[in-house]
Amino acid sequence: MSAVSQDTAVKTSRVAQVFIYLTLVLFALFYLLPLYVMLTNSLKPLSEITGGDMMSLPRALTFEPWLSAWATAQVGVSPTGLRPYFLNSILMVVPAVAISTVMGALNGYILTKWRFRGDTLLFGLMLFSCFIPFQIVLIPMARMLGLMGIAGTTQGLVLVHVVYGIGFSTLYFRNYYASFPTELVRAAMIDGAGFFRIFWRIMLPVSGPIAVVTIIWQFTNIWNDFLFGASFAGLNAMPMTVALNNLVNSSTGVREYNVHFAGAIMAALPTLLVYIVAGRFFVRGLMAGSVKG
Template sequence: MALYAVLLLAVLFYLLPLVVMLLTSLKSMADIRAGNLISWPEEFLLDAWVKAWSSACTGVSCEGVGAFFWNSFQITIPAVLISTFLGALNGYVLTKWKFRGSDIFFGLMLFGCFIPFQVVILPMAQTLGWLGLANTTTGLVFVHIVYGMAFTTLFFRNFYVSVPSELVSAAKIDGAGFFTIFWRIILPLSTPIFVVCIIWQFTQVWNDFLFGVVFSGGDTQPITVALNNLVNSSTGVKEYNVDMAAAMIAALPTLVVYVLAGKYFVRGLTAGAVKG
């Protein structure tokens, strides 16, 4: 019982900020001024959510965060899918089709996991300028693919180390080639690590602020940048309910992903994502 009591206290401690945000977003401003942070709303209202979505000011524009919410999806989905697929291909090559210097190559690639965001800003900005992708959604997708590939390669490489090499050797003897082995043998075994990488990358890309604020502009900004602009925009009275509603809107996709797929994330990790 003591263990369950401690766990319950931990759950309440970590959920309290979320509860405060949700309750505040459902209150009127008069209710917020009259009560305290965790008081129950006198009346549940969705006005703040509607305003945050469609008419709140995010800088000089007062069209809400709705458009930026869809921008984040346009950035996140292709970045996650492409970086995950490239990581799977890299991990497959580095474990089952090793070449001279492959271990050194993998070690050098690992440096990408430890390079701070700030270090790559200037060279990446120059690269996007050369490619004509500055201040575009496509440019942000490219940035996240490049930065995320080191992590996905690490995950897949460590997972594929635990896959018996005899499977690949037998397929080679039967005449299967590089991509045939990848599609028909390796990928069907990779569901757990795909889930891990997709959840990891989705969270990293969706929650990114620094790359979004540096490499996007105007209508191409992700929702994290729009949320920052909304909170720091002042039009007189500070509307905390609208701020909290916008924060909840920005957090909903990652919350849904973890609620629906969190157990698969843990299973994927224990199935070999951190082995090797």
């Protein structure tokens, strides 16, 4: 019994390890390829691309396509670049994310800590909204927006996204709060805290991970949405995704691939940023509640 046997421990052989890492690296490269193409081509003069050299690094580095996509490119009828639409998207996404997250948190709090008759049914119905395809609601939603007098406006888009987002944000917060000990709420009640005070002082401070998950989820969905933007946004409320489409489709003779690539990266950048900044919490939040801590 001098040497302790390691046979029982899980151990992969060196060959298997090399194989695993090789596969992972290959897949990573494969997934990075589109980004590489977009990035390199957005920094080339158009002539290099039309010369048929899509895969090579830029020979003459230029930021002209980026400046053009941002400020001067032809989008639809006006040569404004993507700048105003970027602003539209921000004006839409920030309130929509904020409102749907706050409402989701409140809903989750009520559905778990202030139970009432029929609350599970209500929650089930709210969940249902997660599974309704966007296309089905287009026409009724257009009618509703019209009746409310906010058709074609950013407020209208915010409303649409909030309505659609509440289902998901409620689901996230409800499941998170379900594992939150009810005794804490009772203790706070005895201490004399009311409905909002408990929410604000007891629940919200520990909701960080799930709030991050909800914000990332909502931000990506709303920012990347094309259908609602294309259907409900007027000229002055058009979000980035729709504008990008218009940029690519607005022909002024030659197709400026480098400008299109730059515009596409711009449209993808905010969601990428959100993932990079908050990504660590994303995984942590998704795991929260699944394992008892």
